[in-house]
Amino acid sequence: MTDTALKRVPIESQKRLRGLMRDYFVDLDAAAKDPSRRVAWCTSVGPTEILTAFGFEVFFPENHGALLGAQKVSHTLIPRAVGAGYCPETCSYMNSDIGASLAGWSPLQDIYDIDGPPKPDLLAYNTNQCREVQDWFKFFSSKHDAEILGVRPPLYLGDVTSRHVDFVKGQLRELIERIERSFGLKLDDARLEESVAKSSKASSLWREVLETARTRPAPLSFWDGLILMAPVILMRGSDTAIEFYEGLLAEMQQRLVDGVGAIPGERFRVYWEGMPVWPRMRELSEKFFDLQTVVAASTYCNSWAFADYDGGDPLDWMARTSLEIFINRDEVYKQSFLESMFEEFSIDGAIFHNARTCPNNTNSRFGMAQRVREELGLPVLVLDGDLTDIRFFSTAQSMTNIEAFIEQLEGRRS
Ligand code: SF4
Numbered sequence: 001m002t003d004t005a006l007k008r009v010p011i012e013s014q015k016r017l018r019g020l021m022r023d024y025f026v027d028l029d030a031a032a033k034d035p036s037r038r039v040a041w042c043t044s045v046g047p048t049e050i051l052t053a054f055g056f057e058v059f060f061p062e063n064h065g066a067l068l069g070a071q072k073v074s075h076t077l078i079p080r081a082v083g084a085g086y087c088p089e090t091c092s093y094m095n096s097d098i099g100a101s102l103a104g105w106s107p108l109q110d111i112y113d114i115d116g117p118p119k120p121d122l123l124a125y126n127t128n129q130c131r132e133v134q135d136w137f138k139f140f141s142s143k144h145d146a147e148i149l150g151v152r153p154p155l156y157l158g159d160v161t162s163r164h165v166d167f168v169k170g171q172l173r174e175l176i177e178r179i180e181r182s183f184g185l186k187l188d189d190a191r192l193e194e195s196v197a198k199s200s201k202a203s204s205l206w207r208e209v210l211e212t213a214r215t216r217p218a219p220l221s222f223w224d225g226l227i228l229m230a231p232v233i234l235m236r237g238s239d240t241a242i243e244f245y246e247g248l249l250a251e252m253q254q255r256l257v258d259g260v261g262a263i264p265g266e267r268f269r270v271y272w273e274g275m276p277v278w279p280r281m282r283e284l285s286e287k288f289f290d291l292q293t294v295v296a297a298s299t300y301c302n303s304w305a306f307a308d309y310d311g312g313d314p315l316d317w318m319a320r321t322s323l324e325i326f327i328n329r330d331e332v333y334k335q336s337f338l339e340s341m342f343e344e345f346s347i348d349g350a351i352f353h354n355a356r357t358c359p360n361n362t363n364s365r366f367g368m369a370q371r372v373r374e375e376l377g378l379p380v381l382v383l384d385g386d387l388t389d390i391r392f393f394s395t396a397q398s399m400t401n402i403e404a405f406i407e408q409l410e411g412r413r414s
Contacts, residue, residue, distance in 0.1 A: 006292070008262075011251065012251055013244070013251050016247065021230060025108055028057055029118055038055065038121040038122070038183070040121065041058075041061055041137065044063070045304075047126060047175060048236055050124075050187070050192065050195075051122070054185055061117070063234060064100075066276075066387070068100060069092070069387055069389075074092055074095075074099075077095075077099030079099065083102075084102060091358060092387055093136075093387060094135070101140070101143065122146060122147050122179070123141050123147070124150070124175065125148070125149075127151070127155075129325070130361075151168065153168045153319075153322055153323050157323060157330060158332060160320065168318075168323060169316065192314050195314075196318065197309055200309035201242050202236055205246060205248075209228070209245060209248050210297070212249075213262075214344055214345050214346070217261025217266040217294065218269070219260060221262040222295035222298045222300075223285035225298065231245070263288070263294040268291070269296040269346055270349050271295070271345065272295045273338065273352045273364075275358050275361050275362070276353075277353065277393055278387060280385075287402055291403070296347065299341075303325060306325075327361055331366060331368060334363060335368055348409050350378055350381075352381070354384050355385060356392040357392070364382045381402070385398065
């Protein structure tokens with residue numbers, strides 16, 4: 001039972017976010033129906049900025065996959081994708097998104113009174129996160145008879161070298177040329193620079209927001225971050241995202257001054273490694289609230305905290321960003337990144353989510369959880385589950401495991 005003496009203080013910026021999301025989806029719907037405008041579908045870490053600079057309105061299918069998970073409907077849609085030949089243990093974002101398309105339904109219809117995901121003129125993916133996105137986008141490219149283009153960086157890197165960067169820049173240049181040829185457009189270099197500068201600015205502000213959780217009590221938690229991160233993905237490269245994060249950062253800084261924490265009476269600080277469990281976000285968030293434990297940092301929310309752009313060739317920044325992201329790094333880099341996060345955020349214990357349908361963003365499969373436990377002496381819990389498919393997540397078992405884990409932290413402290 002939640003202790004009624006402990007009251008959450010709502011984050012005001014979340015109210016503003018609802019309006020921004022509505023405007024974003026309603027405008028995308030209008031763009032898809034307007035012959036003078038173009039829509040592109042894009043993977044979450046780009047190449048968004050190029051598409052924006054060409055004047056495309058950009059839609060992100062991964063966000064739609066997460067929405068289907070949060071709406072707790074993925075397990076009803078995935079069987080349709082399985083019927084079309086997709087393995088039930090492949091990315092459940094992809095399977096639920098394809099399933100929704102085959103069902104001719106989307107929660108966007110009910111929430112925003114629009115047709116659903118906008119029909120694309122172009123689909124652009126980046127395999128820096130996984131190859132699944134390529135096959136996912138191919139399904140929709142065939143369905144809508146739309147052009148599909150991709151960037152395929154070298155994977156699982158330790159150090160990112162200038163040769164890696166040059167290689168990806170070459171692919172980005174080719175992507176630009178293909179778009180110019182196919183759509184009769186000419187890229188405006190100044191516009192690309194502006195788009196990259198705005199993306200980088202929004203991303204830096206997002207990182208500053210997340211870093212406020214280094215302080216005790218943390219003014220926001222992972223659960224808040226999952227909602228508040230939407231603009232840094234969907235509206236990257238826009239003034240709207242920058243203004244939103246400026247306001248959010250000011251609100252978080254005020255909470256630091258006032259000593260307002262996401263978890264009143266914060267006792268423990270935990271790190272969440274891996275994908276969220278979207279359909280059980282509320283239950284998990286309430287469980288941690290009851291246990292007076294803040295999930296102070298996560299790999300997932302940090303995935304859109306990119307390096308700053310200091311001018312120069314915008315393709316250089318785009319190539320580096322797409323190579324340097326956590327998911328595209330080797331085990332040694334990942335572990336050292338996690339170690340620095342544990343230290344910076346004064347973490348008492350780490351939870352590794354073993355997401356059944358996303359091996360790409362799961363880091364408990366090759367001994368890392370064990371190594372963290374042994375080398376750092378940090379308590380670690382591995383939770384079996386999935387990002388959207390609740391058939392892989394036992395709520396009762398997970399809650400029991402989380403309670404036992406916090407008891408373990410308690411025991412260490414006393
Ligand atoms: S990283 Fe994982 S969740 Fe994201 S698209 Fe790839 S397989 Fe799906």
